[in-house]
Amino acid sequence: MKIGAVLRHTFLHLHGVGPRTEARFWREGVLTWEDALRHPLPWLAPWHRELLRAELEESCRRLSLGDALHFQALLPAGERWRLLADFWGHVACLDIETTGLAWGFNVITVIGIYDGQEYRAFVRGHNLHLFPREVRRYRLIITYNGQRFDVPFIEAEMGPVLTGIAHLDLMYVLRRLGLRGGLKRVEVATGMARPSALQGLSGYHAVLLWQMYRRGHRGALDTLVRYNAEDVVGLLPLAAYAYNLMTAPLPLSVAPLPVPERPELSLPYDPALVDWLLEGEEREEEVV
Structure with a gap:
């Protein structure tokens, strides 16, 4: 089954998340921001889970507002291509x-x-x-x-x-x-x-x-x-x-x-x- 635009499946813009952690999310079946908000994310420290959930809620809000600049500021420069499909x-x-x-x-x-x-x-x-x-x-x-x-x-x-x-x-x-x-x-x-x-x-x-x-x-x-x-x-x-x-x-x-x-x-x-x-x-x- 094809899933939607890749930005919604991106975690690199979150605090303390690099390519390895993003890959771990995907391996664990956490494929979207909504998945991450529902998942216990046991491999993360409690403080990190709470921070990421707050950032994910803000990500959902910013995307609903069409705020591309928000994601440009947070994504690594080499990953800004991920904005394309949503915008x-x-x-x-x-x-x-x-x-x-x-x-x-x-x-x-x-x-x-x-x-x-x-x-x-x-x-x-x-x-x-x-x-x-x-x-x-x-x-x-x-x-x-x-x-x-x-x-x-x-x-x-x-x-x-x-x-x-x-x-x-x-x-x-x-x-x-x-x-x-x-x-x-x-x-x-x-x-x-x-x-x-x-x-x-x-x-x-x-x-x-x-x-x-x-x-x-x-x-x-x-x-x-x-x-x-x-x-x-x-x-x-x-x-x-x-x-x-x-x-x-x-x-x-x-x-x-x-x-x-x-x-x-x-x-x-x-x-x-x-x-x-x-x-x-x-x-x-x-x-x-």
């Missing part, structure tokens, strides 16, 4: 484009979010100021390398607009599964490669596209937004893929997350401009 309907995948790599010096040009239904772009000089309000609709954001890049950039420029929203950096989960490198490389390795002709573009090209847009090049902004969209819409399928692989070795019969199809994007872009950018890169390689 799947309240997730936004997020990716930013910037004028360079140094947050606090360079600035954000585009923030893209995708919630499984709709992609939205927030563009500097247009609607970037709406992002703080819109992102509050979600309880969990998913990024790729966002812990070191996207989130610090957003906080440096916009302040604590992500406070109260849990964050899962998918890059670290995928590394645990042996998948390393940039996002496009991981997409190829998992059979989820983007079909777009923009496959060859990189963050460096995103910087160039913004510069070209600022100089009045027609099509540059559309191409930049499409590039951002290609990055962000691939995160949700990868998140489900990673969740299912991470749950597979657990001694639990956990229902897998359906892996959504990567959406086919119809956002406009300038194919001639993309070709020119990629040909320019080839010319530079020939010179070197």
